Amino acid sequence: MDKLSALNMFVATAEHGNFSRAAEQLGKTPSALTKAVAQLEDELGARLFERTTRRMALTEAGQIYLEGARQALMQLQLASEGVEQLQHELRGGLRITAPPSFGPAFLNQVCCRYLRAHPQVHLEVELSDTYVDLVDGGYDLALRDGPIDQPGVIAQPLVENRILLCASPAYLARKGEEVNLENYQQHDWLIFRHPLLNRHFWWVMRGDQRIRLAQPTPRLASDNYDFLLACLLDGQGLQFLPQWSAAPYIARGELAEVMPEYWREPSAFGPWIYLLYLAHRRNTRKVKVFIEFLKEHWREGGGNQS
Missing domain, CATH: 3.40.190.290 (D-Maltodextrin-Binding Protein; domain 2)
Structure with a gap:
């Protein structure tokens, strides 16, 4: 088993707290994840998880290794996206979250336009009023009104919330x-x-x-x-x-x-709709192009277009 796959399986297991849920998310078998974690533990000479019949938890070594594994996987993803940006066509996935009311108001128009312009990209759009963590949820971009004080997140005003x-x-x-x-x-x-x-x-x-x-x-x-x-x-x-x-x-x-x-007066939702993204995503071309589509929608009149 290659090291990259083993790291992905280890991170998924740590985030889900057991092999079965992590395996379901990755489309693998629990035994494959068990084997991958065992191989990493053999290589490191240290246990990554404490296992009981009822639960499993990261050891101190596991917590240290999880942080490093996440950083390594993130850097590899950024490197892959950097190579993608050299290509003319955008490709790959883009995960977005926004409140349900944004969908019919403008987001569906922008998403359909984006998909027509970039047929090699697939979108995953979650419409929910829940304020999600961009890192834990694996989102590239969020659109939100209301409280936006999330640490490590860039908030860029998009349109006034009059x-x-x-x-x-x-x-x-x-x-x-x-x-x-x-x-x-x-x-x-x-x-x-x-x-x-x-x-x-x-x-x-x-x-x-x-x-x-x-x-x-x-x-x-x-x-x-x-x-x-x-x-x-x-x-x-x-x-x-x-x-x-x-x-x-x-x-x-x-x-x-x-x-x-x-x-x-603006309510607790605040005077602006914001674009939220993590600092390391600011130069990702898929994100930058989607943001430009949003801004273009409003420059052209947004909802004022009949």
């Missing part, structure tokens, strides 16, 4: 009255529930004036953004939307901005 109040023309016609600060509580509201968001009030600005608004009782509340958006488009009420999500619907006349003279 919040608009929106409603469908059908809802506004049915209500037949203008929305203002005096009557807003009498309107039907669709409210997104999230642990980071205040449930009791909003802050809005008009010029230099900062106004605290009590949140009305929602006609419909949900922790699923896309569900609420579908109901908004169906004319069920008013909803605050980020501009990157609302723009295509406003451009097509499916939604209208309400009380445009007021703007809502």
Whole structure:
């Protein structure tokens, strides 16, 4: 068995905590991983794992060797990608994670465009609200709003996270009255529930004036953004939307901005959508090209394109 394969098997076993789960991830048999680790231990003259009938854990020697093995595998991956960059065609895999709402808003368009332009690349896109560790998850790139203080991660602003109040023309016609600060509580509201968001009030600005608004009782509340958006488009009420999500619907006349003279202060999600990547990935050509596709999408009008 070659040393590179043995190192990969050892790292996978350490990360998963047993041979069976690591073997499943690598598409190997548990006995192959057991043999690979045994060969490394024989070569080193030291045990890498303490094994019992119930669990296995790294020894002190195993912890030291794991750090070195990860570094070695990372350097080999970077060297391979450096060679790839000499080729005209991009190839290989690119792993991306982003919140689910980014998919229909813009990420699906960018990904499809990227795949058409680079047929030798395969994408793995995980849409999840969970804040994942880029290293442990093996991600090349993340798109996130909200807290971004991850150590060792570069955060690059992509697009402003401006919040608009929106409603469908059908809802506004049915209500037949203008929305203002005096009557807003009498309107039907669709409210997104999230642990980071205040449930009791909003802050809005008009010029230099900062106004605290009590949140009305929602006609419909949900922790699923896309569900609420579908109901908004169906004319069920008013909803605050980020501009990157609302723009295509406003451009097509499916939604209208309400009380445009007021703007809502950024919530706990923050004023920007960020691109997150590890420092050693900044010069990876597949990552750089994907980021350029994202930026080009917004330079061309992003969601404003009908």
